[in-house]
Amino acid sequence: MKISKKDLTEKIRNCGLKPTSQRIAILLQLLSRRDHPSADAVYQSLKDEYPSLSLNTIYMNLESFAEKGIITKINVLHQSARFDGDISSHHHFVCVRCKKIIDLHNMKIPKIKIPKELKTAKVYFHQLRINGICEDCSN
Ligand SMILES: [Zn+2]
Numbered sequence: 853m854k855i856s857k858k859d860l861t862e863k864i865r866n867c868g869l870k871p872t873s874q875r876i877a878i879l880l881q882l883l884s885r886r887d888h889p890s891a892d893a894v895y896q897s898l899k900d901e902y903p904s905l906s907l908n909t910i911y912m913n914l915e916s917f918a919e920k921g922i923i924t925k926i927n928v929l930h931q932s933a934r935f936d937g938d939i940s941s942h943h944h945f946v947c948v949r950c951k952k953i954i955d956l957h958n959m960k961i962p963k964i965k966i967p968k969e970l971k972t973a974k975v976y977f978h979q980l981r982i983n984g985i986c987e988d989c990s991n
């Protein structure tokens with residue numbers, strides 16, 4: 853997927869935030885990687901290019917992006933939050949050893965039925981998480 857600077861600018865504007873070059877760089881990281889990075893991992897990738905960017909700024913921006921729904925926040929087994937730039941509906945496999953998060957796209961996972969006990973609640977989204985040991989770790 854090709855992500856243009858115009859798209860990034862627009863997404864950030866739609867969040868009600870000013871599209872600064874730092875914000876654009878942070879969002880580009882999220883949208884172009886598939887490893888569900890933590891704020892720190894984004895920081896490691898950007899700190900050389902943006903020496904004035906702090907880990908805290910990245911964290912705050914990721915939090916506001918997640919709040920506005922242009923990325924999602926995944927909290928699983930990890931010390932720190934992990935973020936996903938792919939907001940299409942998909943499930944995750946999480947390795948309990950290396951903490952890797954693998955996207956489960958196009959797999960025949962039966963559609964989850966919202967229990968009728970929840971009928972009165974507004975369900976925004978639901979997601980299946982499978983925990984286990986990944987192929988790399990089981991060898
Ligand atoms: Zn693993």
Ligand SMILES: [Zn+2]
Binds near residue numbers: 936938942954955
């Ligand atoms: Zn994902």
